[in-house]
Amino acid sequence: MKLRKRILTGDRPTGKLHLGHYAGSLQNRVALQNDFETFIIIADIQALTTNFDKPERLKQDVLNVTLDNLSVGLDPEKATFFIQSLIPEIAELTAFYSMFVTVNSLRHNPTVKSEMQQYGYNDIMYGFLGYPVSQAADITFCKADLVPVGEDQLPHIELSRKIVRRFNELYKPVLVEPQAMVSKVSRLVGIDGNAKMGKSLNNGIYLSDDAETVKQKVRSAVTDANRIKLTDKGNPDVCTVFKYHHAFNEHEVLNISECCKNAAIGCSACKSNLSACINGMLDPIWDKRAFYEQRPELVQEILMSGTVKVRAVAKEVVREVREAMNIDYFSL
Ligand code: TRP
Numbered sequence: 001m002k003l004r005k006r007i008l009t010g011d012r013p014t015g016k017l018h019l020g021h022y023a024g025s026l027q028n029r030v031a032l033q034n035d036f037e038t039f040i041i042i043a044d045i046q047a048l049t050t051n052f053d054k055p056e057r058l059k060q061d062v063l064n065v066t067l068d069n070l071s072v073g074l075d076p077e078k079a080t081f082f083i084q085s086l087i088p089e090i091a092e093l094t095a096f097y098s099m100f101v102t103v104n105s106l107r108h109n110p111t112v113k114s115e116m117q118q119y120g121y122n123d124i125m126y127g128f129l130g131y132p133v134s135q136a137a138d139i140t141f142c143k144a145d146l147v148p149v150g151e152d153q154l155p156h157i158e159l160s161r162k163i164v165r166r167f168n169e170l171y172k173p174v175l176v177e178p179q180a181m182v183s184k185v186s187r188l189v190g191i192d193g194n195a196k197m198g199k200s201l202n203n204g205i206y207l208s209d210d211a212e213t214v215k216q217k218v219r220s221a222v223t224d225a226n227r228i229k230l231t232d233k234g235n236p237d238v239c240t241v242f243k244y245h246h247a248f249n250e251h252e253v254l255n256i257s258e259c260c261k262n263a264a265i266g267c268s269a270c271k272s273n274l275s276a277c278i279n280g281m282l283d284p285i286w287d288k289r290a291f292y293e294q295r296p297e298l299v300q301e302i303l304m305s306g307t308v309k310v311r312a313v314a315k316e317v318v319r320e321v322r323e324a325m326n327i328d329y330f331s332l
Contacts, residue, residue, distance in 0.1 A: 007032055008144035008178075010041030013061035014051060017068040018204035019278070020188035020197035023247045024150030028183045038079040039310060040069055041138050042303070045084050045091070049128040050119060066299055068207050071289035074189075082307040084138065089314035093137035093321065094130075097163050100170065101133050105162075105219045109155045118198070136160035141314045143176040151187050152196075153163040156178055172324035174317075185247040193222035208289065211279045218244075218275040222247055223267045224260075234260040235265070241267070249277045254265060 011017060017026065023084075032038065042062050051057065054154040066081060074081075085089060106112065106129050116124055132155070137159045140146055147157050157180035164175040189195060190203030196230060197204040205217050221241050236242035236257045245253045252273070259265035292299055322328040 002037060002143070004035075004037045005145040006039065006142060007146045007148060008034040008039045008041060008139050008142055009148050010039075010043055010138070011065050011069070012043045012047040013058060013065040014047045015061060015062055016138060016206045016208050018197050018206045019244075019248075020150070020190075020204065021068075022072060022207060023185040023188050024183055025148055026069065026072045026074075028148040028181065029069075029079070032146075032181075033074060033078040036146065038074075039142055039144065040074065040079050040081045040306075042066060042081065043084045043135075046131050046138075049125065050312040051132045052125075052127075062303075063296075063299060064208075066303060067289055069290055070292045070299070070302070071207060071283075071285045073288065076302045076306075080306040080309055081303050082310040083303060086307045087141065087311055087314050089311075089318040090134065090137045090141050092318055093132045093141055096321065096325065097136055097167070098130060098135050100166055101159070101163065103129070105131060105159070106130060109159070111152050111155050114152075128239055132156045132159045133163070136163045139178050140164060140175050141317055142310065143317060144178050145176060146181055147178050148181040148183070151182050153183065157224075167321075167324075171321075171326075174320045174324045188247055189240055190241060190245055190258065191217055205278065207282065207285055209282075211275075211282075212288075214278050214282065215272075215275045218271050218278070219268075220270065223270075227267065230266045231263050233263045236260045241271055244274055244278070245270075248281060249274065252277075 007029070009025065011021070026118065028039070029038065042065055044058050044062055047058060047061065048055065062083060069081070070076065091293040109132055112129065112132065120244045120296070121128070136159055139157070140163070147169065157178060161177050164177045167175050187195070188197050190201055191205065192198040192201075194201055195202050205214055209217070218241070223241055224234045224239045227230070239260070242260065245256050249256070256265065256270060260270065319328070
């Protein structure tokens, strides 16, 4: 029996996490860990959907993503970290669900479609097409109530909800329908103004970037292209830097908007202001990262003990699932 409502969320370990992840999901996780039982999945199998040809990178990426999560303030006393591939029940549920999820519903998933474009796939792997089913298993194996995610994940949560409803109606009502929770800054543009900050687009500011790197990246960010001279009035609505002020500089954002519109602040000063603000926000994050980086055994222990705890939950839910499906006819 779970006493508190449960959150499940997490990341694919395919590289470092950036400010888009921070604004879109990590900040929310940190705030919610006090009120919910929080499970953080390091989705290494999902990472293989695109990185199956370089599995040797996974170990380092698993550690990096764990460090990113710990550095922003997820507290291992409150949040349970675990590794997807070490919970075989997730693969088992994925197989059960894939019997009644249609191929067309997966092919029309807008996030899968845009990722296909982003990676330049014309034909796609079976596992890639089906990863939203596996994600539904990530969410439902522990009967999660709430899933804090960035906006791009909404189609996956919607599919999870459909799967739960279908399962409960086909067999027995044992699964819990999860709710998505999207944060107020749901999508952060890249510093190049590209609609999404992404690893493969090389337009991100990473949580592990140092102060000088942040300054340089902000300096190179795209602003209102029509504002050429200092005396030109700017349009914050089309400015990437302004979008970042909006996400990370709540106190000054109105003032900056006014100043930009009246040519009372130049782009360069506005950028310095933003990098100071981001660096101020990252400062405690760097400290925590350094703490955990110096203690690799502790990070490993957090992952191992979390995985063991979660596995027990998974076994119990899969027992209920098999019973609901009447395939509990044999127990070894
Ligand atoms: N698809 C998510 C991402 O790309 C990662 C993820 C895997 C996830 N399993 C999950 C997120 C379960 C929320 C719940 O960021």
